[in-house]
Amino acid sequence: MTTATQIAEKLDALPESSAVALKIRGEQYFDVIRGILDIFAKKKEMDSIYVTATIPCQSIMNALQVLEIDTERIWFVDCISQIMMSVGEKHPHAIYVESPTMLENLMLKVEYLIRRAEGKKKLVILDNINSLAIHNNIKILSEFLHILVNNLRSKNTYTIIFSMEEYETDEMTNMLNLVCDESMTLEGG
Amino acid sequence: MLGRDARDRRERCKTGIEGLDNILNGGVPRGNTVLVTGSVGTGKTSLCLEFLVHGSNSNEPGLYVSVTEPCDKLLKNIIPYDFFDESLITDGKLHFIDLPIVYERLGLEKAEFDFEEVAILISAIASIVHELGIKRLVIDSITSVCYRLKSQENIRDFILKLGSVLSEMGCTSFLVSEISPAEERYSLYGVEEAIADGVIVTGNLERRGDLLRTLQVVKMRGTMHSRAKYVLDLTTVGVLLVPLLKGGSVAGGG
Ligand SMILES: Nc1ncnc2c1ncn2[C@@H]1O[C@H](COP(=O)(O)OP(=O)(O)OP(=O)(O)O)[C@@H](O)[C@H]1O
């Protein structure tokens, strides 16, 4: 079984609107994205809201195109382009947050995207917790996750929080365990 | 215990702004006069307009009384809400009136109103509300009206009487008040906030170089409510609110 089908099947086995902490290694990154966006979200006919605090959304979008993943139902909240001064041309599927320290604005933009297409089932990806931890202290980050996850749960939305295994500290593990229903790792590369 | 139950049973006027209704435990107690106050450009007008539009969408006709800015200019700049249709206006569910025109019709041309003229103004507003069956009223801004009232007694009298007349008709009102950010009180004359049934404050908050728009319900008679600060976003789906993160003891939280 490939990494992509593995993650899709694991997610499929979870109760609706679960919050998942997904521990991944760098080399699994694109397979994971394919599994979530191209297999799981597609099968469930969900819109995906992709929050990036790591790579500018334009780069992710380019990668998705190379992977031939349909981006019609994928929306981005990009918290990194502006501080990296790499917004360039604004993508119609992207909303930009000034910086990854604006956690409230991040939540507001996610809320906006959910509201704008109310009624449709949705999935939110947070990529990733380690980058957010560079810009925010752990206290404010836990408060943020708590509010975000509870809010999304109340709106019947899946939440998938990426954590890069190499960079996950014990503090982060505890925090993720506290807010998420499920913690997942994947076998193989 | 009885007191609390009774209070929570007061009928609510759901603002339709989900975040605000949650803060207010279901909405503004019907008939309340609420001061919406904050420094320039913090979203007071947008918040009030949205309150009216949601009302007129759910069979509660609304009236916007503009004092500072002509209504047609205001309507040109309105946020293109998904839930706002011009037909609300043409169907008579949402009304806009320029107060200077009302002054003119009433012959209130003086720069300063006395007791009697205050009474004339109140009864004029009351009869419009009555005739049009208005359930939600906005006056934007009350500060400009207060300029003409000069004395604290007159302002007190105006808000008190207006509030009670409107309340009797089951009309819930938002009165916009302008203050500078440095001000310690919530209104220019300091009396408005004491008389109003509720005070909603909008503002700007700087945190480690980031500027956030905030909203806080400081007071609301007739309901329990959160007094925490929220971060606000003005969007085409309306005002969105999330709690201001405190993050333990992060400096500069203001
Ligand atoms: N049509 C619009 N589209 C997008 N954003 C808007 C629109 N209208 C207003 N805004 C945003 O809302 C902000 C403030 O709006 P608003 O007029 O509601 O504030 P206010 O507190 O009433 O201001 P004032 O003190 O000037 O009366 C504007 O500065 C702008 O950022």
Ligand SMILES: [Mg+2]
């Ligand atoms: Mg205004």
